[in-house]
Structures are given as structure tokens and as C-alpha cells.
Amino acid sequence: MVRSPCSHATALKKGPWTPDEDTKLIDYIERNGHENWKALPKLAGLNRCGKSCRLRWINYLRPDVKRGEFSEEEERVIVNLHSALGNKWSRIANHLPGRTDNEIKNFWNTHIRKKLLQMGIDPNTHKPRIDPSHFLNLSQLLGAAQSGNIASPWNSFLKLQAEVTQLANIQLVRNLLQMMNTNTLTNIENNSLLGSQNPSLFRALVNGTTISNTKEPAPISQDLANPPVTPQANNGFQDISNLWGSCEGGFGPEGLNTNGNTWSSSYGIQTEQNPLPALVSASTSPVTSIVHQTESKGDPSNYSTTGTPTSTIFEAWEKLIDDDNISSYWNDILD
DNA sequence: AAGCGACCCAACCGCTGTGAG
DNA sequence: ACTCACAGCGGTTGGGTCGCT
DSSP: OOOHHHHHOTTTTTSSSOOHHHHHHHHHHHOOOOTTTTTTHHHHHHOOOHHHHHIIIIEEEEETTSSSSSEEEEEEHHHHHHHHHHHHOOHHHHSSTTHHHHHHHHHIIIIHHHHHTTHHHHETEEEEOOOHHHHHHHHHHHHHHHOOOOOSHHHHHHHHHHHHHHHHHHHHHHHOOOOOHHHHHHHOOHHHSSSSOOHHHHHHHOOOOOOOOTTOOOOHHHHHHHOOOOHHHHHHHHHHHHHHHHHHHHTTTTTTTTTTOOOOOOSOOOSOOOSOOOOGGGGOHHHHHHHHHHHHOSSSHHHHHHTTTTEEEEEHHHHHHHHHHHHHHHHHOOO
């Protein structure tokens, strides 16, 4: 392996760049360009290696570098792209004019990563950090609740309400996971998603509908068709899928789920309609209350531009998790 | 005000990809 | 086919800054 000249050129200066060095580098590149980074420092009168000059120019001195805080839109794009591309910072940076891979990488590690972790989402897999055993416990709880002795109409109502609430919560988890595993594979690098928040994506979250690309037949790149997926993440997905299958039976034939579709056993893209019916009324579920708030705004396209409190996946999660009524419930699932 | 730890980010390091010879 | 040199990428580091005690 050929080592970088910088690694053994100890006579060359390292560390932070001085304003004088910056000026020299800018002046030279503006006059002569940067076709040969190796030769550039000597020609520009800099005691730096070419690699260092290149990095300084690309990450800081380039005139089109955008400085300052990342916007919410940029953050959203980064998350969407990262969910499909992984730590391909350079490719992500291609979609954010003026932002460098280094800057995006730093922003991810210092801000987004923490944010995702706080929300109970694994920043590597973009899936909720779920211990399958918790889901088993939940399944058992639901089964026990359903098989409990119903002593009175009031008791029956309370049980039904609890079940409906939990069903709605589970459906949100399901929609999130489905969306993360479907939408990101089919829509990333598609301008309809990157340019602004995708209304379909949010509808999928709140309604349980599956994103499809019927309006956007843009070809899927090879990377997106075969995204990097860790075996561990895949297993977790299957576990949840299986669990959901068991929950379907548990909720009975009263119309809560009658379609019979099941999750794909892998990261295959589901193109059929969502097997789940519409959620129950908003008054009975904290989840559907979120849905209700948003849908009441009318045109789904409004979700993206008005900055409503539930306009992103993150915010939907945050709202849900922050709700005192169900915080303990989510802690069980997400912690 | 001082000490300390957490955080941020520019820069470095080491590796891979690629093209020329 | 092979070697070499360079560009580019992603992970990591360390110095500066900030906030808390």
C-alpha cells in the first residue's frame, strides 16, 4: 500500500491554517486552478502537503461552501439519504449544495445521531431500537388482556379502549418501520423527496398507507436497490414482522385487520395496499390524535411547508414519546 | 474566578479507487 | 498484468469553546 506523502513528510507544517496560508492558497487556485494537488503547495509557496491543501480548499476556502447552521430541510435530507446510503458522506454531500462531506459528517455525529438516539431510533439502522423480547411481552400482555374475564359492559369498554390504543401505537411503529424500509429504498435521491418533505411519506406514517412510486418512475440506483443492511437489523425486522403477524390474530376478526397481508420477510418492497384499516377515532387514541391534528389541515402537501409540529418522522416520534399518557408504554418498547 | 468535563469541528490519518505508464 | 502516484473517502483526533459547579 502506498502511503500518503503527508504521513512521512514531517518537515511540512500541520495543524490549523493561518490567514496568510489561506490567502496564498486562494490566490494561487484562483489564478491557476488546482489540477495537481501534489505540486500545488510548492507552486503556491506553502509548506503544506497537497492533501492538506486540498482538504483546506474543499472544506473551508471554496467560494461556494455554505457556512452556518443546517436548516431543518437539510437535516431532513441528510437523515433520508443516510437511511439509504449509510455513511456515504460524499454522496450525501452531493445532494446538499455548499455543504461538504466533512461538515455533514460532523453534523451527523454531533447532532442528528444524538437526536435519533434520544428518540429511540438506532442511527445506524434508522429503526427503533427494539428488543424483540419487549414485543413478546407486549404480545403476551395484549393476549392476556383479551382473554381476561369481562365482568361488565364498563369493564369491556375499558379493555376495548386499551386495546385500540395499543393497536394504534403498534400501527405507528409498524408504519414507521415499513416506511423506513420502503420509502427510503425507493425515493431517496429522488427530487420529490429531497427537495421538500414528501407528503406521501408522512401520509404513510399516519395513515398506514404504503409509499409507492407510481408518480415517480425514476430509476433506482444500484446502491439503493441493494442498500447496506446489517444482518442484525434484518433479524430485528423479521422479528417484528413475525410479532405483528401474531398480533393480527390476537385482535380478532372484528375488522381491525382483515386483509391478511404480512410484512415482507426481508427488505422487499411492499407495493400492495396496507393491510391495516383506517385507525380508530382520534378521541380514543393518542396516536390518532396526532393524525387528526395534521389531517385537519387539509391538503397533505401542507405537511411539508408549514412546519407543523407533526411534520416529520422525528416530530411524530417526539410527540408520541413526550406524551405523558403513553411515555411508559414507549419506554418499554424503545428503551 | 477557577476548575473541570462535555461538546464541537477543523484537520489529520490511513485506506481504497482509479488511471497512467 | 503489474506498479505507482494521486485523488478521494470515511474514521478519528485533539485543541478550542462552552457551560456547569
